[in-house]
Every structure is written in structure tokens, then in C-alpha cells.
Amino acid sequence: MSIDRNNEIEVKNEVERQFNILSRGCDEIINENEFKKKLEKSISTNTPLRVKLGIDPTGSELHLGHAVPLRKLKQFQDLGHEVLFLIGTFTGRIGDPTGKSETRKMLSEEQVNENIKTYLDQVKLILDLDKIKVVYNADWLEKLSLSDALNLLSQFTVSQMISREDFSKRLSENKPVSLIEFMYPILQGYDSVELKADVELGATEQKFNLLRGRDLQKNFGQEQQVCMIMPILVGLDGVEKMSKSLGNYIGVKDTPNDMFGKVMSISDELMENYYTMITDVPFEKIEEIKAQIADGSLHPMEAKKQLGAEVVKIYYGEEAAKEARDWFESVFSKRNLDVDLPEVEVPYGEINVIDLLVKEAKLLGGTSEARRLISQGGFKINDEPIKDIKANVNVESGMIIRAGKKKIVKVK
Amino acid sequence: MSIDRNNEIEVKNEVERQFNILSRGCDEIINENEFKKKLEKSISTNTPLRVKLGIDPTGSELHLGHAVPLRKLKQFQDLGHEVLFLIGTFTGRIGDPTGKSETRKMLSEEQVNENIKTYLDQVKLILDLDKIKVVYNADWLEKLSLSDALNLLSQFTVSQMISREDFSKRLSENKPVSLIEFMYPILQGYDSVELKADVELGATEQKFNLLRGRDLQKNFGQEQQVCMIMPILVGLDGVEKMSKSLGNYIGVKDTPNDMFGKVMSISDELMENYYTMITDVPFEKIEEIKAQIADGSLHPMEAKKQLGAEVVKIYYGEEAAKEARDWFESVFSKRNLDVDLPEVEVPYGEINVIDLLVKEAKLLGGTSEARRLISQGGFKINDEPIKDIKANVNVESGMIIRAGKKKIVKVK
Incomplete structure (x- = not known):
């Protein structure tokens, strides 16, 4: 779409349009005003926003929980913004304990390299790797000296760090918190300085770390990044966070039949959340489905099959979605076991x-x-x-x- | 003195002799057994102990409180051990808040250089600079990378650091503790690794930092240093720590008359402490003086004049000590004001x-x-x-x- 950058109303409308697309499914945007201003500047000067997502190369199998921010990045990409896909080749060796109850092991360089390969192999199912900028924080963090580290440390206080929920929890339970763990959020913040990020994405548990980027950018004389905080995707059980170790996940590399079958296993209550978080179905359509289920004109099972098909469609296309639905119906609804089973x-x-x-x-x-x-x-x-x-x-x-x-x- | 290194009894006697000299005036030795073993090894293999004292080049006027560990170093030197006089050219830029209630300002490189000059100029009144090894920790700490810093940080936990009294006090009072302050004791400890120190001296408030050297030496596969913890010298008021800012100090560059006069201003109760801490008068002699005061055969004023003369003698020699005493008597005892006054x-x-x-x-x-x-x-x-x-x-x-x-x- 071509915008007349000198037409205030057109710019304003475009800001609203992008804001509505991008804020979908966000838990919190810190803060919305700054975000709108950045969008306005970007649109009126034709300068793409620099949008950062950082991941640790811990080599996990990507599931639809990981896909939530990746799909948000895709929205930015589709709107013409610049996606900076940061791989924590340096920080990944430290390990961040966010949301976990124990200090993580450091990773070796070989492990990290192997994990990156596996990771990008899965990311390309969602993002066009040729269009994004993949950056590695070892490229700049490896060059920092002890003095640089001290300069970063001097910008934060002990109380500030301890206020992070998982730290305070572990300390109150007399569980060890290694000093190295304090460096993780600081280095994550410094990455934003290095990248001059306009926006950083992260899940709710990342909020503390994302805000450190704002702190450091301010101290380094930069415009502060907008923090876009995404909710954590609930697993198939409807209770725990989706995770490989709990087994309650849909992997992005799962077969179409597995994806479909797993979606069919969720509770009716979880459907709306999944429609919002893991598909591109427009809000109005979701509201319509809800209303139809409520007035009895749509069976929940049918709504769930449509959800399953939407999910498969994202990763494998329309045809595969239809086949997965057929497979499911033949196995489960028609009780025919003469098919490929997981x-x-x-x-x-x-x-x-x-x-x-x-x-x-x-x-x-x-x-x-x-x-x-x-x-x-x-x-x-x-x-x-x-x-x-x-x-x-x-x-x-x-x-x-x-x-x-x-x-x-x-x-x- | 020549020792027959193969004669077990002679070695044992020499260990005892050195131990008695060196343990004089110490608050605590961590630990005595290890210290005796190190002395024994040193004597039997004719290898001097590596004795470290670290100071920050904060440019203070040296007073007799600072002289306490310096004079302990002199004892080591006189016994043939190797004195490593560490100047914290790197750590001095951080500033350690030990015993202070606020984060210290970082020092500039020029300030540091100027301060070192002033400092050594005063140190040479106590130690022979030609015989000691002056080392600067910027020489190795400046070469450390962020990775090295992380490796050091990973060896300590938050709880461990917070246990240091001044940190816990400030945190409980909601006063800020900068993260950089956590690095100070760690880097002080790392200095001991770099220097392969056998012994480190420090005042009681340094105990936490000295012990970190033991931690790191152990982790780096070295024999742990012995921590020799010296009491803090009380000021002329008999209450507060001797310090320039409180004005209750005797400077090593004070004139003989000032030194003498200041000693005369202390309370009778403080005399024994000063005899022990700031002179070389043997213990037996000190006990004798105490007994004579108790039985009335020595006036406390006379004992104090002898103390004043002992102090002046250390820094200016016997003649100057006598002159200072004469001056004092003419001014104060004989009420003659026609003399040089402070x-x-x-x-x-x-x-x-x-x-x-x-x-x-x-x-x-x-x-x-x-x-x-x-x-x-x-x-x-x-x-x-x-x-x-x-x-x-x-x-x-x-x-x-x-x-x-x-x-x-x-x-x-």
C-alpha cells in the first residue's frame, strides 16, 4: 500500500492500521504512546523500525509457543519493518534462569553452533530467512573487556536485580543465585544498545530483561525501545505453559496429522485462546464462531476441526490441512485404524x-x-x-x- | 640467623620464633595451622613466603592506622619474606565501599597516578621500597575480558555477597548497592590468584574480601593464602577508628612535635593499645610498664611520654624523639609559649x-x-x-x- 507521507490523515490512518495488526495478542506494550510515535516516524520518513527478538541457542524443538513471537515478527516483516533476529551465541553460554528454579549450565561453543542450525531450520517454516537479519551477540560481546563489564554493572543496583521475581523467589527459598545470572538481563539490554532496537519482543517472563534494554539505551543516549510483551502460550492440557518437557506441545515440525490431532485434544475452553494466539483468523471471525457455538448453530467439535485446519494451513498449506482433517475423521470419527498412525x-x-x-x-x-x-x-x-x-x-x-x-x- | 634446614628441631624453633613475631597484634589468622605449615615449608626449603598487601590509590595522607599493616609487612621483610605491595590501579577506579555507607566515586587515571606517587612517598618512611615488589593490578585486570569477568562472577552467589556486613546493612536500610561493588572483593581475590599469594594482610573490615582470595585460589587449583587480619587502630579520641576525616589521627608525615603532642593527648586507657599496635616495644616491656603504673612506681604521664618518644623514634629516630619530648615539656609542662606551636x-x-x-x-x-x-x-x-x-x-x-x-x- 502506498501512503502519501505528507498527508497527515493518511499517515495517522496507517499508524492506526499497523498498530491494530501489531498489538494483536500482546499482553502489554511499554508503552503504547511511544510505539505509535515510532510508527508515525517510521511511516512518515519511510524508515523501517528495527525489531529485535532474541533467542538462546539452547537447541529446543520449536513448538507453537515459540512460534507466537516469531509470527509477530512476521507481521512486522510483512508491514515492511526490519527484523533483527538475535541469536544469543554469547549469552546462551551463560544461560538465563528466567522462570526456572535452578541455575542453568553453560553451553559449549560446539553445542551452540549445532543448536543454531537446528533452530534456524525450524524458524524458516515461519519467517523468510532471506528477508531477516540474523545477528549473533558473541560478535560484539566477545570484544567487551572487564572494564566494559564494570561500566554496565555500575548502572544497576542489587535491589533492582533482586526485584526480578524468580531471583527473589529463589533467594527467599535459600536457593543459590549465581552472580553471573545478574549479567544476563544486563547483556540482553546491551544487545539492544548495540542493535539500536526500536522494538523488542518477548514473553511476559522476559519483561524484566526487556526493560533493562530501555535503561541502557537511555544511559547510552539512545531513544528507548518499545517492549512488546507477549503472553505465554498454554499447553494442550490448558494448565501449564506449553513446553517440550511437559509433553503438552505442538511442534512446528510435527506432521500435519499430529498437529491436527493435538489441536483436537484440547478442551473447548482453550479454543478461543488458541484461535487468537496461534492462527491468523481475524478477531471478527473468532467472535462469530463464539456466537455460533453459543446459539448452537456450530458444534464445538466442528469449530475445533476448523481450528486444527487453520493451524496446519499455516505450516503446511491448505491442501495438507484438508488431508489432516480427513485423516482425523477417518481414524477417530469413523474408527478406521487402517491409516498411518503417529x-x-x-x-x-x-x-x-x-x-x-x-x-x-x-x-x-x-x-x-x-x-x-x-x-x-x-x-x-x-x-x-x-x-x-x-x-x-x-x-x-x-x-x-x-x-x-x-x-x-x-x-x- | 642461619638455620640447619635438615634439623627438625631447629626448623621447628624457627617456625615458632617467626610465628610469634608475626602474629603479634593480629586480630585473627585464617588459619594458624596453615600459617605454621607455610612457615615450615618456607624455612625448610629456603623459599620466602609471598606476602600481599593491597591498597587503593585514593591519595589519603597516611596515618598510623595505615601504618599498622605496613609495619607488619616490615616484619615479614626483616624475616626474609617477599613483600608484594599491590596498588589497586584498576580496582581503585571502582572504589570499594567497605565500612562506608555510600557507593564511592570512580577515580580517573590521572588522579590514580598522582595518588600513587603521594602514597609511595609516605610508605617509604616505613618500608624500604627497593626491597619490596610494587605491583599494579591494572597490569593484569585490564587484560581481562567480559568472558573472564563472567567466569569470576559464576563462582559466587548473591547470598554470599549480601552476607558482607556493610552490604546487608545498606540493603536493609534501602540504600543503593551498585552491582559493580560486588566485583571489588572478587577482583581483590583474583589478585591473590595472579600473585600466588601465600599471605594477605588486611584490617578486620577486609576479612570478607580476603577470604574471597582463598575461594578463588582454591578454584584455580592453588594453595590457599593465609589471611592475616589486623585490628583497626582507634583514633586519638579512643572511640572512633583513626581517620583523617574525623581529625583523630597521627599522620606519618606529622612533625615530631605534632606526633609527640598527639600521643600525649590520648587517654591513659588507650596507652596499652597504642604501645602494642604502633610501637615495637616488646610485650614483656609493655607488661612491666603496666605493672609499674599499677604499683605507683611509674607515673602514667611518664609512661605516655615514653610512648610518644617510641612513636617519634620509628619515623624520625632517637634524637628527634628526645627533642620532641623536650619541646612538649617546655610548652605544656613549663607553660612556655615562646615556641613553635601547631x-x-x-x-x-x-x-x-x-x-x-x-x-x-x-x-x-x-x-x-x-x-x-x-x-x-x-x-x-x-x-x-x-x-x-x-x-x-x-x-x-x-x-x-x-x-x-x-x-x-x-x-x-
């Missing part, structure tokens, strides 16, 4: 049914849930229900395990 | 007598003390007592102010 690796041999469901196949989150499901006949081996919670089964290759209506896997 | 700078003109004594001439520590002295007739201007605490006097050049029997000054 595979799990489970040690062969005798195992108690609860252990199989919870510990090995990881289809359920806990023992009590497993007990309930088994007693109600929702647990089946090769389509045969087993209702005895003390029963053992003999796991072998090709065995089909079903837990309830929406989860089915085949032993590899 | 001069003070006081603004000329009308001033209340209490303000003159406490705020300007700084002869007394407080208002109530001044009130008492004046009422008792101990305050004299040009040998005329003034007993009215509300009186004003007209200060002019050459005016002689006396406060009690032992303090007399002339207005410059």
Missing part, C-alpha cells in the same frame, strides 16, 4: 497399563487421570478395551494404543 | 567559643565536651581563660587557643 517408542515387553499410558507412551499427564480413563473403558489395546488398572500388557511393535477418543498411537 | 586555619572574625573549639579548630569532639571544658576554665585564648560558653571571640592570626592541658594551637 508412532511412539516404548520398550517392548511386560508393563503395567498405567505405567504404559503415563510414563512410557506419555499419552496422559498423571496416574489418577489414567486410572479414571481405564476404569471408564477409554483405554484400548488394538481396539480391545482393558478396564483393569492392575493389568499388564505385553508391548510389541505395531501395537495400537488408544487413550480416550482423541489420542491414538502405534508402537514403533 | 598551626590551625580558622576564619578570622567573631565566633562563638564552642563553635571555635568544635567546628573550626576541631580541638574537641562535641558540644557537651566543650561546654564542660569551658565551664571548668580549661579553655584559654592567649593564656586567658574564658568561662562563658556563650562568649564570642574575635579570631585573628597568631591567636593561641588552648583546650585543656594537652591541646594547644596557633591560628595561622
Whole structure:
């Protein structure tokens, strides 16, 4: 779209348009006024905003929780702004304990390099790598001296650092907080100085660190960055944060059938949140779906299938979305097992049914849930229900395990 | 003295002899066993101990409080050990707030260089500069990188740092503690690694920092240094730490007469402490003096004059000590004012007598003390007592102010 940069009203409208697109799904923008001013300056001078997202090369499998800020970056990119994708090659070796209860291990340089490869390989499913600027903070942080470090340290007080929630929590529980951990938010802030960032994205748990960028930019005489704080995506269980270790995630590299099936496993209550956070469905459309479910003109199951298709569409396109839906309907709705099923690796041999469901196949989150499901006949081996919670089964290759209506896997 | 290094008993005796000399006047040795082992190894292998004392080039006028560890270094030197006199050219720019209630200002490089000159000029009154090794920590700390800094930071926890008394006090009073201040004890500790120090000297308020050297040496695979902790010298008032800002000090560059006069101004109670801490008078002799005072065979005034002479002797020699004593006796005991008096700078003109004594001439520590002295007739201007605490006097050049029997000054 071409804007007449000298026409105040056109500029103002464009600011509003971009602001509405970009603020979608944000928890907080610090602050909105500054953001609008930056957008206005960017539009009226035709200078793209420099939008920073930093990640640690910890080598995790990307899931839709990670995709939330990445998709926000894509919106910036589509609006013509400059995306600075910062890989913490230096800070990643420190490890930030944000939101975790223990000091993280330092990563070796080889690990870091390997992780970056894996990471970008997944990022390109969302962002066009050729259009973004990938930067590595070791490029400038490795050049800093002890004196530089002291200069940075001198700009912050102990009380300020301790105020970060996870630090104060660990200190109050007498758990160790290493001094090196104080450097993480400071160096993250310094990255913003180095990059002259206009905007930095991060999840709510990153808010403290994002604000340190504003502190340092101010002290270094720069315009302060706008902090765009994204909510943390809830996992499939609807309770915990989506994470690989909890198993409640949809990976960006999951197959279309897996993506679709996992979306189908969420509760009806979680649907609206997922529609907002992980799809591009416009707000008005989401409101319409809600209204239709409320007046009974749309079955929740149908709304969820549409959600599943929207998600698959983002990563694999329309055709794949349709195929995944067909697959799901044939397996779950039409009870046809003669299809490709998601595979799990489970040690062969005798195992108690609860252990199989919870510990090995990881289809359920806990023992009590497993007990309930088994007693109600929702647990089946090769389509045969087993209702005895003390029963053992003999796991072998090709065995089909079903837990309830929406989860089915085949032993590899 | 020549020791037969293969004779176990001779070595053991020499260890005891050196230990007794060196432990004199120490508050604490961490720890004594390790110290004896180091002495034994040093004596039996004829390898001098590496003894570190670090100072910040903050350019202060050296007083006898500073002289306490310097004179301890001299004892080490006289016993053949290697004195490493560390000047904190790097750390001095940070400033350590130990024992102070506020973050210190950073010093510029020029200030630091100027201060070193002034400092060494005074140190040579106590130590032979040609025999000691003067080292500057900027020589190695300036070469450290941010990565090195992180490595050091990673070896300490927040709780550990906060446990230092002045930090915890300031934090509990909601006073700011800059993060840079945490680096001070760590870098002081790292200096010990760099110097492979066997012993580090410091005052009690330095204990926390000295122990960090032990931590780091251990982590760097070195034998841990022995920390030799010296008491803080009390000032002439017998209450506060000796310090320039409180005016309760004897400077190493004070004239013999000033030194002597200042010693004479201390309370009888403080005498034993000063005999032990600021002279070389043997313990047995000190005990003898105490006994003689107790049984009335030695007047405390005479014991104090001997103390004054001992102090002057250290810095100016025997002859000067005798002359200072003669001067003091002629001025104070024989009431002869026709001699050189210590001069003070006081603004000329009308001033209340209490303000003159406490705020300007700084002869007394407080208002109530001044009130008492004046009422008792101990305050004299040009040998005329003034007993009215509300009186004003007209200060002019050459005016002689006396406060009690032992303090007399002339207005410059």
C-alpha cells in the first residue's frame, strides 16, 4: 500500500492500521504512546523500525509457543519493518534462569553452533530467512573487556536485580543465585544498545530483561525501545505453559496429522485462546464462531476441526490441512485404524497399563487421570478395551494404543 | 640467623620464633595451622613466603592506622619474606565501599597516578621500597575480558555477597548497592590468584574480601593464602577508628612535635593499645610498664611520654624523639609559649567559643565536651581563660587557643 507521507490523515490512518495488526495478542506494550510515535516516524520518513527478538541457542524443538513471537515478527516483516533476529551465541553460554528454579549450565561453543542450525531450520517454516537479519551477540560481546563489564554493572543496583521475581523467589527459598545470572538481563539490554532496537519482543517472563534494554539505551543516549510483551502460550492440557518437557506441545515440525490431532485434544475452553494466539483468523471471525457455538448453530467439535485446519494451513498449506482433517475423521470419527498412525517408542515387553499410558507412551499427564480413563473403558489395546488398572500388557511393535477418543498411537 | 634446614628441631624453633613475631597484634589468622605449615615449608626449603598487601590509590595522607599493616609487612621483610605491595590501579577506579555507607566515586587515571606517587612517598618512611615488589593490578585486570569477568562472577552467589556486613546493612536500610561493588572483593581475590599469594594482610573490615582470595585460589587449583587480619587502630579520641576525616589521627608525615603532642593527648586507657599496635616495644616491656603504673612506681604521664618518644623514634629516630619530648615539656609542662606551636586555619572574625573549639579548630569532639571544658576554665585564648560558653571571640592570626592541658594551637 502506498501512503502519501505528507498527508497527515493518511499517515495517522496507517499508524492506526499497523498498530491494530501489531498489538494483536500482546499482553502489554511499554508503552503504547511511544510505539505509535515510532510508527508515525517510521511511516512518515519511510524508515523501517528495527525489531529485535532474541533467542538462546539452547537447541529446543520449536513448538507453537515459540512460534507466537516469531509470527509477530512476521507481521512486522510483512508491514515492511526490519527484523533483527538475535541469536544469543554469547549469552546462551551463560544461560538465563528466567522462570526456572535452578541455575542453568553453560553451553559449549560446539553445542551452540549445532543448536543454531537446528533452530534456524525450524524458524524458516515461519519467517523468510532471506528477508531477516540474523545477528549473533558473541560478535560484539566477545570484544567487551572487564572494564566494559564494570561500566554496565555500575548502572544497576542489587535491589533492582533482586526485584526480578524468580531471583527473589529463589533467594527467599535459600536457593543459590549465581552472580553471573545478574549479567544476563544486563547483556540482553546491551544487545539492544548495540542493535539500536526500536522494538523488542518477548514473553511476559522476559519483561524484566526487556526493560533493562530501555535503561541502557537511555544511559547510552539512545531513544528507548518499545517492549512488546507477549503472553505465554498454554499447553494442550490448558494448565501449564506449553513446553517440550511437559509433553503438552505442538511442534512446528510435527506432521500435519499430529498437529491436527493435538489441536483436537484440547478442551473447548482453550479454543478461543488458541484461535487468537496461534492462527491468523481475524478477531471478527473468532467472535462469530463464539456466537455460533453459543446459539448452537456450530458444534464445538466442528469449530475445533476448523481450528486444527487453520493451524496446519499455516505450516503446511491448505491442501495438507484438508488431508489432516480427513485423516482425523477417518481414524477417530469413523474408527478406521487402517491409516498411518503417529508412532511412539516404548520398550517392548511386560508393563503395567498405567505405567504404559503415563510414563512410557506419555499419552496422559498423571496416574489418577489414567486410572479414571481405564476404569471408564477409554483405554484400548488394538481396539480391545482393558478396564483393569492392575493389568499388564505385553508391548510389541505395531501395537495400537488408544487413550480416550482423541489420542491414538502405534508402537514403533 | 642461619638455620640447619635438615634439623627438625631447629626448623621447628624457627617456625615458632617467626610465628610469634608475626602474629603479634593480629586480630585473627585464617588459619594458624596453615600459617605454621607455610612457615615450615618456607624455612625448610629456603623459599620466602609471598606476602600481599593491597591498597587503593585514593591519595589519603597516611596515618598510623595505615601504618599498622605496613609495619607488619616490615616484619615479614626483616624475616626474609617477599613483600608484594599491590596498588589497586584498576580496582581503585571502582572504589570499594567497605565500612562506608555510600557507593564511592570512580577515580580517573590521572588522579590514580598522582595518588600513587603521594602514597609511595609516605610508605617509604616505613618500608624500604627497593626491597619490596610494587605491583599494579591494572597490569593484569585490564587484560581481562567480559568472558573472564563472567567466569569470576559464576563462582559466587548473591547470598554470599549480601552476607558482607556493610552490604546487608545498606540493603536493609534501602540504600543503593551498585552491582559493580560486588566485583571489588572478587577482583581483590583474583589478585591473590595472579600473585600466588601465600599471605594477605588486611584490617578486620577486609576479612570478607580476603577470604574471597582463598575461594578463588582454591578454584584455580592453588594453595590457599593465609589471611592475616589486623585490628583497626582507634583514633586519638579512643572511640572512633583513626581517620583523617574525623581529625583523630597521627599522620606519618606529622612533625615530631605534632606526633609527640598527639600521643600525649590520648587517654591513659588507650596507652596499652597504642604501645602494642604502633610501637615495637616488646610485650614483656609493655607488661612491666603496666605493672609499674599499677604499683605507683611509674607515673602514667611518664609512661605516655615514653610512648610518644617510641612513636617519634620509628619515623624520625632517637634524637628527634628526645627533642620532641623536650619541646612538649617546655610548652605544656613549663607553660612556655615562646615556641613553635601547631598551626590551625580558622576564619578570622567573631565566633562563638564552642563553635571555635568544635567546628573550626576541631580541638574537641562535641558540644557537651566543650561546654564542660569551658565551664571548668580549661579553655584559654592567649593564656586567658574564658568561662562563658556563650562568649564570642574575635579570631585573628597568631591567636593561641588552648583546650585543656594537652591541646594547644596557633591560628595561622
